[in-house]
Amino acid sequence: xxxxxxxxxxxSVSSLALFFLASLGKSTEPFSVWDEIYKSAWAGxxxxxxxxxxxxxxxxxxxxxxGMSLEGSEDxxxxxxxxxxxxxxxxxIADLFEKIQFTMPANRPGGLNEQQVAEVLSYxxxxxxxxxxTNALSQNVDDLRGLMFLAVNPHP
Ligand code: HEC
Numbered sequence: 001x002x003x004x005x006x007x008x009x010x011x012s013v014s015s016l017a018l019f020f021l022a023s024l025g026k027s028t029e030p031f032s033v034w035d036e037i038y039k040s041a042w043a044g045x046x047x048x049x050x051x052x053x054x055x056x057x058x059x060x061x062x063x064x065x066x067g068m069s070l071e072g073s074e075d076x077x078x079x080x081x082x083x084x085x086x087x088x089x090x091x092x093i094a095d096l097f098e099k100i101q102f103t104m105p106a107n108r109p110g111g112l113n114e115q116q117v118a119e120v121l122s123y124x125x126x127x128x129x130x131x132x133x134t135n136a137l138s139q140n141v142d143d144l145r146g147l148m149f150l151a152v153n154p155h156p
Contacts, residue, residue, distance in 0.1 A: 045135070061105055093144040
């Protein structure tokens with residue numbers, strides 16, 4: 001009886017602790033609990049090949065507004081650098097994918113197929129110094145919901 005009581009209180013203490021950690025994770029330190037649930041964009045989530053194809057696509061279809069080096073222009077915000085990565089900090093990669101898929105290019109939204117979106121997104125990740133890996137970035141947006149865009153590498 002005593003033992004069982006201990007077990008129960010131990011369980012509730014640990015779930016409380018987890019809850020506490022999780023709420024802490026949201027406000028001050030987003031990397032403790034969350035990086036076990038989500039995989040971050042620092043884990044090598046696209047291939048070099050995708051980024052190379054994405055680069056030529058970017059130059060043809062995005063650079064007029066967002067600039068040759070993603071620096072932005074009078075017509076469009078930058079897609080690289082501090083402001084960009086902190087704007088998207090803790091967002092889901094799927095959100096960024098859909099932002100491009102449904103609203104870009106701004107003068108002809110919805111004109112890109114999934115492969116083009118995945119490749120141009122890979123290129124944007126590369127320019128922002130997220131490393132390439134061996135697995136391709138999925139063209140299926142539902143596969144991307146567990147991937148988190150983090151401005152700062154949680155495991156440098
Ligand atoms: C005609 C100009 C134009 C073109 C071409 C264009 N964009 Fe944009 N883009 C914009 C504008 C304006 C915004 C800001 C308004 C908005 O977020 O919808 C924007 C916003 C974005 C954002 C969100 C930036 C942020 O910080 O939230 C992304 C990502 C993006 N564009 C990607 C692309 C990609 C990829 C292409 C090429 C396939 C592209 N854009 C082509 C004008 C353009």
